Amino acid sequence: MTLKRDEIRCEASIIHEEVIDKVREKMPPEESLYDLAELFKVFGDSTRIKIIWALFESEMCVCDIAYLLNMSQSAISHQIRVLKQARLVKRRKEGKVVYYSLDDKHVELIFKQGLSHINE
Amino acid sequence: MTLKRDEIRCEASIIHEEVIDKVREKMPPEESLYDLAELFKVFGDSTRIKIIWALFESEMCVCDIAYLLNMSQSAISHQIRVLKQARLVKRRKEGKVVYYSLDDKHVELIFKQGLSHINE
DNA sequence: ATAATATATGAATAATTGCTCATATGAACA
């Protein structure tokens, strides 16, 4: 059952058509905005934020990260998976041990800007 | 029931103590990282991303945004509330109509960096 | 005062998600 247009918008007399047209013109494509939300979703968890921040400093194995953050190996491994899928980290294998490091140059800038916001 | 330390960390022989100490030293305070995750959580929804991007261009009333995004007034109002709580938008009232605009200079930079990541 | 209308909000619900637990995989070594 689809909604009729009138049911989901306010009265036409109040809508600022010119503004809406101008804004619509400048909006990035739907898909980009969706992907952008997906990226920020990855940053929207304090465990992943901590992992990423730790990797700013040095590559680390899963075990190190679990110890550093006082969390289970499994929890870290699950989160690393999310970071990997977002192409934010890369792996280097050495025997049994897998070392992870950051695979992106934008992340640090994004984080610094974010901190600027919360610290003002 | 709390876990014993040994149950939540890997074997001590594999942990890279020096790396962990160095990283721990450089990590921002726990609370900052938590707040940072909270900020990114706000960005981690495509409806809110669209609202913010629209506001880059012009202030708009709730009604305009609902029309632009083809969503219900209620849905937009709920999301605007989230943005307001994160101190990302500010309101200007004119009669019955409430105009929202961006209340932050960092957001645009954060978004641009984010797009750079997904577009590479 | 009453009606109309822009916005806000509480309750309910469906979907998503972060973690735990158990177990699988894969590499080193006895």
Place this chain on the structure above:
DNA sequence: TGTTCATATGAGCAATTATTCATATATTAT
């Protein structure tokens, strides 16, 4: 080959969340 250990992963659960629906609030106009 069998054991050990680092990492990965599937299932399940509790918590969070985005939206809808119904309704409240606030302002303007009649």
